[in-house]
Amino acid sequence: MRALAKGSVVAVIGGGAMGRGIAQVAASSGHEVRIFDTRPDAAADAVDAIGKVFATLVGKGRMDAAQAGPARERLRAVASLAELKDAALAVEAIVENLEAKRRLFAELEGIVDAGCILATNTSSISVTAIAAGLRHPERLVGMHFFNPVPLMALVEVVSGLATDREVAATVYATAQDWGKDPVHAKSSPGFIVNRVARPFYAEALRLLQENAADAPTLDAVMRDCGGFRMGPFELMDLIGHDVNFSVTQSVHAAYFGDQRFTPSVLQQEMVNAGFLGRKSGRGFYRYGEDAPQAVAQTEPHAVRPHTVGISVAREAGPSVLAPMEARLLAAGFTVTHREPLQGAEMHEAPAFHTNGAAIFLTDGRSATERAAANDHPNTVVYDLLFDHAKATRIALARADQCGEEAYQAAVGLFQAAGFAVTRLDDIPGMAVMRTVAMLANEAADVVHQGVCSAAAVDIAMRKGVNYPRGPLAWADAIGLHQVVTVLDKLALAYGEDRYRVSPLLRRKLAANPNGARFHA
Known part of the structure; x- marks a missing residue:
């Protein structure tokens, strides 16, 4: 399906921040843009504001003056919806209210041509519900931009139950033509980003x-x-x-x-x-000239241990400790490999060992629980790292049974490897690991329920909220078995359905226990 032709009219209803951003992008991409707003002078103010943005971009060398002038001329404020009758695409960016959106599209349907695509920029309202009651609900689609529109690459192209596939395909191609990274999604609560992102906030708050x-x-x-x-x-x-x-x-x-x-x-x-x-002026932090500077907890200097060993299980595949071992080797440590453990000893693996401390990557259990299960009181766990070679900080948690000397050996080990060491209280799954596991789990459920593809969810979370890696690519990197183990341990610790594992994760793991992946 082709994108909208250059020069075709794009109507933007709503002159607020989102409407202005959409209008700016459409005009920059060669479309005649008509802006309407029910508030007096709002549409004209939007045109003036976008013109100033173009001038600023030219001044900074980020836009050619030969492009800015014609783009500004393609913008026009209109005083009534009737002046949008020639639109090929009408994008609504008004208040997030279902009835208001329904009234607007019902009125637009009687004004624009039969071939005009109706698009809603809603971030949370059902596209199916917005289209309900229209004579031709098949031509309404979600075109969810992210703020600020000119800078954010993602556009969620959201199909309701009635949306025509060609309509969605045209909007997708048009978004690409506008320099965006669109993804197809099925209308469901939160679409992709606002649903999958919930654990990022929820786990932190917990x-x-x-x-x-x-x-x-x-x-x-x-x-x-x-x-x-x-x-x-x-x-x-x-x-x-x-x-x-x-x-x-x-x-x-x-x-x-x-x-x-x-x-x-x-x-x-x-x-x-x-x-x-x-x-x-105040949230979790205070803002303003006199606001105190926030400082993260960092452990004081500890002595570098002389030796470090590593144990692995005989039946295990590649060790989850390998990236950390590489960091320790780069810091000048000689890492002694113990004989592969088997049988009853396997609970000690995989782990680093120094001065009596057994140091594990968190598997979703608290260090205290793991120490009790292993009958090894001097247990320390560390949190997931995105990039072991570049990370500047590491988070540790110590078992309640852990002695001070053993814990300080663990601190000294990681400090010697170039990390600032932060101690978290002994909470199951720590911070990064449990958050990433939950993000991956939600992303898997989105794919499982047919909301979007695995590729789409990863693009959406990278381009829409700037995650360093898509949740499913992250699950591939740390291993689906590790993700499922963490979730199962969290579910056991809390006794809540909140941490139930997506059926798609279990299915992939069952089909290929040693190499399950979402991406080839």
Whole structure:
């Protein structure tokens, strides 16, 4: 299917931030753009604002003046919907209210030609519900942009039950022509991004509520260990807790109270207090000239241990410790490999050993539980790292039974390898590992339920919310067996359906226990 022809008319209804961004991109891509808004002067203000953006881009050398002038001339404010009659595509970017959107499209349907595509920029309302009642619901599709539209690459092309496949294909091709990275999705609560992203916030809020660490420390772990551009508390403060909490409530209600999407009491308290984040001057952080600087917890210097060993199980495949072993070797350690363990000894593997401490990558259990199960009190666990070679921080948790000397040996080991060491309280699954496992699990369920493809969900999460890696690609990297093990251990620890494993994850693992993957 071809994209809309250059020069064809794109109507944008709504002159707010999203409407302006959509209009800017469409005009820059060669379309005649008509902007309508019911608020007096809003459409004209939008045209003026976009013109200033073009001028700024020219001044910074990011847009050619020969392109900016014609693009500005292609923008026009209109005073009535009737002036949109020649539109080939009409994109709605008004208030997130189902009835308001239905009324608008019902009116537009009587104005535009039969071939005009109707698109909604809704981020959460059912596309099927918006189209219901139209004479031709098949020509309505979701075209969900992300803010700021000119900078964010993702467009979710969302098909309702009635949406014609060719309509969705045309919008997809048009988004590509506009320089975007579109993905197809089926209309379902949260679509792709707003659904799959829920655990990023939910697990962080639970960790904070359970006193795993404070917000600055957890943010630092997610950034410096997990590779995320922003920590979850920084991001919630930026989004606004009223907005973030509302989206979680909406998804939770739409899935009839599924525990996986349960809103946080802690975030509800933030909203009740008016601590909405940056826009109110206070959220998890304080903002303003006199705001204190947030500092993450970092362990003081510990002595570098002289020796480090590594144990693996005889029946195991490639060790999950291999990337960390490479980091230790690069730091000048001689890593002694113990004889492969078998039988009753296998609970000791895979692990690093130094000065009596057994150091494991978290498998979803607390260090305390693992120490009891292994009958090894000096147990320390470490959190998942996105890039072992480049990570600047590592998070550790010690078993309640662990002696101070053994723990300090673990701290010294990782400090000598170039890490700032952060201690988390002994919470099951730690921070990065449990979050990534839950993101991968939700992504798997999205694919399992036919919302989108595995490739689409990874593109959506990288391009829509700037994750360092798509959740399913991440699951492939750490191993589907590891993801399922972590989820099973979390479910056992909490006794909640929240951590149930996606049937698609179990199916892939059952089909190929040693090499299950989402991507070839």
